Amino acid sequence: MRLSKLVGPLAAAAIAMGLASGAMAQQKTVKIGAVFPLSGNAASAGVHAKAAIEVALDIINNAHPEFGNFPLAKNAGLAGLGGAKVEVVFADNQGSPATGQNQALRLITEEKVVALTGAYQSGITLTASAIAEKYGIPFVNGESVASNLTERGFKWFFRTTPIATDFAQVYYDFFTEMKASGAKTDNIAVVHDTTEYGVSVANTLAATFKEKGHPIAQDVAYTTNATDVQSQVLQLKDKKPDVVIMISYTSDAILFAKTMQALDYKPPMLLADDSGYSDPSFIKAAGKISQGVFNRSSWSVGPAGSPTAIIAKLYKEKSGDEMDDTAARQMQAFFVLADAIDRAGSTEPAKIQAALKATDLKPEQLMIGYKGVKFDDKGQNILASGLIIQLQDGENYVAVFPKANAEKPPVMPYKGW
Amino acid sequence: MSIVLVQVIVGGLLLGAVYALFSSGLTLVWGMMNVVNFAHGDFVMLGMYVAYVVYTLLGGGPLLGAPLATLVLATLGIVVYFGLIRDVMKGPMLAQILGTFGLALLLRYSVFWWFGANFLSLPGDLVGGTFDVFGIRIEASRLLAGIVALLVTFGLHLLLTRTTLGSRMLAVAEDSTAAQLMGIRPDSMQAIAWAIAAGATGLAGALIATFFYVVPTVGETLGIVAFVTVSLGGFGSVPGALIAGLLIGVIESLSGYLIGAVYKDMVVYALFLGFLWFRPQGLMGKT
Numbered sequence: 296m297r298l299s300k301l302v303g304p305l306a307a308a309a310i311a312m313g314l315a316s317g318a319m320a321q322q323k324t325v326k327i328g329a330v331f332p333l334s335g336n337a338a339s340a341g342v343h344a345k346a347a348i349e350v351a352l353d354i355i356n357n358a359h360p361e362f363g364n365f366p367l368a369k370n371a372g373l374a375g376l377g378g379a380k381v382e383v384v385f386a387d388n389q390g391s392p393a394t395g396q397n398q399a400l401r402l403i404t405e406e407k408v409v410a411l412t413g414a415y416q417s418g419i420t421l422t423a424s425a426i427a428e429k430y431g432i433p434f435v436n437g438e439s440v441a442s443n444l445t446e447r448g449f450k451w452f453f454r455t456t457p458i459a460t461d462f463a464q465v466y467y468d469f470f471t472e473m474k475a476s477g478a479k480t481d482n483i484a485v486v487h488d489t490t491e492y493g494v495s496v497a498n499t500l501a502a503t504f505k506e507k508g509h510p511i512a513q514d515v516a517y518t519t520n521a522t523d524v525q526s527q528v529l530q531l532k533d534k535k536p537d538v539v540i541m542i543s544y545t546s547d548a549i550l551f552a553k554t555m556q557a558l559d560y561k562p563p564m565l566l567a568d569d570s571g572y573s574d575p576s577f578i579k580a581a582g583k584i585s586q587g588v589f590n591r592s593s594w595s596v597g598p599a600g601s602p603t604a605i606i607a608k609l610y611k612e613k614s615g616d617e618m619d620d621t622a623a624r625q626m627q628a629f630f631v632l633a634d635a636i637d638r639a640g641s642t643e644p645a646k647i648q649a650a651l652k653a654t655d656l657k658p659e660q661l662m663i664g665y666k667g668v669k670f671d672d673k674g675q676n677i678l679a680s681g682l683i684i685q686l687q688d689g690e691n692y693v694a695v696f697p698k699a700n701a702e703k704p705p706v707m708p709y710k711g712w
Numbered sequence: 713m714s715i716v717l718v719q720v721i722v723g724g725l726l727l728g729a730v731y732a733l734f735s736s737g738l739t740l741v742w743g744m745m746n747v748v749n750f751a752h753g754d755f756v757m758l759g760m761y762v763a764y765v766v767y768t769l770l771g772g773g774p775l776l777g778a779p780l781a782t783l784v785l786a787t788l789g790i791v792v793y794f795g796l797i798r799d800v801m802k803g804p805m806l807a808q809i810l811g812t813f814g815l816a817l818l819l820r821y822s823v824f825w826w827f828g829a830n831f832l833s834l835p836g837d838l839v840g841g842t843f844d845v846f847g848i849r850i851e852a853s854r855l856l857a858g859i860v861a862l863l864v865t866f867g868l869h870l871l872l873t874r875t876t877l878g879s880r881m882l883a884v885a886e887d888s889t890a891a892q893l894m895g896i897r898p899d900s901m902q903a904i905a906w907a908i909a910a911g912a913t914g915l916a917g918a919l920i921a922t923f924f925y926v927v928p929t930v931g932e933t934l935g936i937v938a939f940v941t942v943s944l945g946g947f948g949s950v951p952g953a954l955i956a957g958l959l960i961g962v963i964e965s966l967s968g969y970l971i972g973a974v975y976k977d978m979v980v981y982a983l984f985l986g987f988l989w990f991r992p993q994g995l996m997g998k999t
Contacts, residue, residue, distance in 0.1 A: 334929075339828075517974060520933045525724075
């Protein structure tokens with residue numbers, strides 16, 4: 296009968312061991328939440344963001360010696376947390392700021408994520424990050440450019456991408472150089488939607504150019520997901536600006552390209568502010584009728600065998616599409632977050648926050664063409680930068696400005712179709 | 713009048729014709745059965761995808777895509793009628809709304825799952841590009857859509873007013889029990905109405921795909937205009953939808969050009985609400 300006396304304690308011990316190993320197993324994964332538009336009109340962007348993060352997860356969680364000294368690649372998992380694996384819980388913001396906010400709340404309270412990334416549209420990043428701020432969870436954004444996101448005095452919000460003020464400067468420099476080489480760039484029109492992104496970028500451009508004594512001549516605003524843009528194109532055709540700057544999501548970007556062709560309107564210079572014009576599905580749907588469009592980018596594939604080239608290959612295998620600037624910036628933000636968690640050696644939000652504040656990544660540690668990643672007090676990366684690219688010879692963007700990074704000289708005027 | 717203003721009005725008329733074409737199927741179902749089909753926009757979306765598949769897989773232009781889309785969607789209309797509508801019509805109004813709304817999401821996300829979220833596009837010169845008439849640019853694809861809209865409207869109008877089939881369908885719409893006593897089978901009539909409505913919708917989708925992008929959520933973008941067009945035209949009135957579509961197109965274009973694109977919806981909806989205030993049955997609806 297001594298055996299029966301032993302059963303109780305043995306069972307308790309077994310349960311305790313089970314619990315302990317369970318707890319240990321739990322420590323082996325780091326849960327991060329990702330809010331993206333996985334359905335709705337921006338789903339194309341969201342699906343590409345998801346693919347980019349999944350590639351990053353593969354690089355972080357598995358051993359990838361071919362990456363050389365690229366952070367987090369060499370060994371499997373996060374070395375700082377004893378090889379812990381990173382898990383990402385994706386949530387769909389459906390293209391709505393309210394849904395994005397609810398999903399951020401769910402990820403924090405139900406899924407217990409230790410950090411968040413997302414949420415593509417600036418207007419949704421705005422609401423989702425407010426929840427992270429309230430709960431004291433780090434939110435790292437890699438792609439939303441509305442200036443006000445880092446002007447809210449938030450302590451838990453970090454942004455790696457260059458923002459409107461950064462590339463307003465790049466655009467200005469670019470125009471100045473083009474003017475020196477004989478192009479007309481005095482009369483500038485800005486076409487933008489009325490989302491957080493569109494309005495914020497348009498306002499920043501207007502303010503920057505005005506400051507430099509070169510005010511924007513024409514402002515054409517429209518409601519996003521337009522069914523028709525003929526009247527806007529005709530307004531441009533009427534005023535004949537030298538340069539048209541397009542700030543549009545993919546759906547409207549395609550519609551504008553098609554309408555410009557139908558109404559036979561070609562501005563001498565067309566400059567797109569990323570987003571829609573970087574979406575691979577824009578290039579497939581309207582690339583042939585948008586030849587010579589300028590765009591901004593921080594991504595470049597780089598020489599064969601380089602980490603960026605390997606990433607581009609992995610991404611293509613995963614998504615079926617070429618890596619674009621938006622997906623690359625999202626991926627970079629995710630690497631920055633994972634790197635901070637690795638250095639923090641902890642999943643405690645406050646320690647991750649401290650590690651993010653101490654981030655100081657050099658260009659060679661990045662997969663994107665920033666001068667580094669280092670956050671100011673507002674959480675904005677002060678070393679973010681970008682260049683001007685142009686859609687030349689079919690379906691590829693090539694770097695054309697600044698000269699030091701240019702693969703090819705810029706071609707003028709805008710060719711269209 | 714300046715040439716640009718003429719261009720704006722021509723563009724508005726072509727846009728309006730598309731709205732009319734887009735709405736004809738919806739007004740038929742609404743008028744005939746008093747069923748609001750919330751999946752209407754997604755029927756158009758399916759028509760667009762049929763045209764896209766025909767073009768990429770079979771290399772066929774709109775000449776092949778349009779009839780095929782009509783056929784596919786007409787079949788779907790019958791399936792939807794027997795599989796869903798016949799039963800939810802017996803239930804409360806809310807069941808119809810939620811039933812067709814659920815159908816909309818099912819269709820949208822099935823396409824999403826199969827084709828992915830990417831924006832697709834047919835080449836712009838599939839229907840002969842764009843031509844110039846005294847300096848006015850006219851897109852052949854939109855003109856074709858406009859002409860087809862006129863033909864479809866005329867055809868549906870003739871069908872309903874000049875044929876036995878049309879009389880039977882209207883009889884069922886009027887009083888299905890009485891129609892049944894007269895030897896008309898309401899089920900068949902309503903299934904035919906759904907087939908015609910969905911077919912016209914598929915045709916609209918295939919034609920719209922020649923100048924608009926194709927994406928699973930496109931029905932949402934275009935759908936709301938269809939509901940406004942139908943209510944302005946008068947519930948169940950096919951010619952009403954045509955006039956309303958043209959009117960909305962021109963008002964949108966003119967206000968977008970003269971006042972600004974951000975305000976065009978405001979102008980359209982303010983006029984729409986103002987109009988309903990005086991004439992709640994719409995332009996050509998019965999009281």
